Amino acid sequence: MGRITIAIDGHSSTGKSTVARELAKALDYIYVDSGAMYRAVTLYALRNGFVDQANGGVNKEALISSLPDIELVFEKNGQNGKAEICLNGENVEKAIRTMEVSGLVSAVAAMPEVRKKLVEQQRLIGKDKGVVMDGRDIGTVVFPDAELKLFMTASSRIRATRRYKELLERGEDISFEEVLHNVESRDHADSTRKDSPLVMAEDAVEIDNSDMGEAEQFERILSHAKDLIAKGSAG
Numbered sequence: 001m002g003r004i005t006i007a008i009d010g011h012s013s014t015g016k017s018t019v020a021r022e023l024a025k026a027l028d029y030i031y032v033d034s035g036a037m038y039r040a041v042t043l044y045a046l047r048n049g050f051v052d053q054a055n056g057g058v059n060k061e062a063l064i065s066s067l068p069d070i071e072l073v074f075e076k077n078g079q080n081g082k083a084e085i086c087l088n089g090e091n092v093e094k095a096i097r098t099m100e101v102s103g104l105v106s107a108v109a110a111m112p113e114v115r116k117k118l119v120e121q122q123r124l125i126g127k128d129k130g131v132v133m134d135g136r137d138i139g140t141v142v143f144p145d146a147e148l149k150l151f152m153t154a155s156s157r158i159r160a161t162r163r164y165k166e167l168l169e170r171g172e173d174i175s176f177e178e179v180l181h182n183v184e185s186r187d188h189a190d191s192t193r194k195d196s197p198l199v200m201a202e203d204a205v206e207i208d209n210s211d212m213g214e215a216e217q218f219e220r221i222l223s224h225a226k227d228l229i230a231k232g233s234a235g
């Protein structure tokens with residue numbers, strides 16, 4: 001059976017990673033969370049004090065000159081099979097999910113130098129196909145030839161509610177309004193940046209899951225993917 005490339009883009013907290021992970025599992029493909037890579041670079045910047053509030057939040061010069069020192073690797077968690085991100089040998093899967101990282105990540109992700117490095121690595125990981133990657137520019141920039149492109153969206157209130165619950169479960173002390181503000185300001189920053197803004201690829205399938213159940217949505221996507229794989233093998 002031929003293998004395809006599946007690109008999943010969309011706004012934050014639309015369930016991209018859940019769909020991507022389940023698809024990869026059902027098809028026995030590799031799952032890559034590209035947002036985790038931008039978050040890990042952001043964590044590196046925070047830990048090294050590359051913060052400059054006056055200048056869009058991040059000290060760009062310092063971060064650019066440190067890029068060669070940042071090594072990102074995905075390692076498989078033996079217990080749940082999830083590919084977790086390691087920053088210079090340390091598993092940072094949890095450390096990258098804080099509001100502090102969320103607050104700075106759009107500024108880091110807007111830097112062309114950062115994007116160039118991460119896109120190169122993403123293309124290398126996906127060069128043999130059989131990959132499901134989620135992010136913002138996967139169908140438009142990283143894999144413009146992906147056989148299946150999904151663009152996931154939902155209202156910002158619904159997405160903020162999902163994220164708020166996750167953060168509360170993790171014990172973060174935060175208000176709903178702060179989370180909503182972060183979701184909306186990241187949408188704005190990600191969609192209006194110059195380099196690889198979040199836009200839907202022309203050939204993507206749009207999925208608004210504000211009201212759609214997770215199971216129903218997943219079944220539809222999986223059967224669509226299987227059709228494409230079968231078609232590819234026949235043709």
Ligand code: DC
Nearest residue numbers: 012034035038105109135136137186
């Ligand atoms: O999917 P996420 O919320 O973990 O992504 C974190 C940030 O990284 C998000 O605000 C936008 C950025 N990002 C990006 O610019 N390009 C990608 N391919 C993935 C994420």
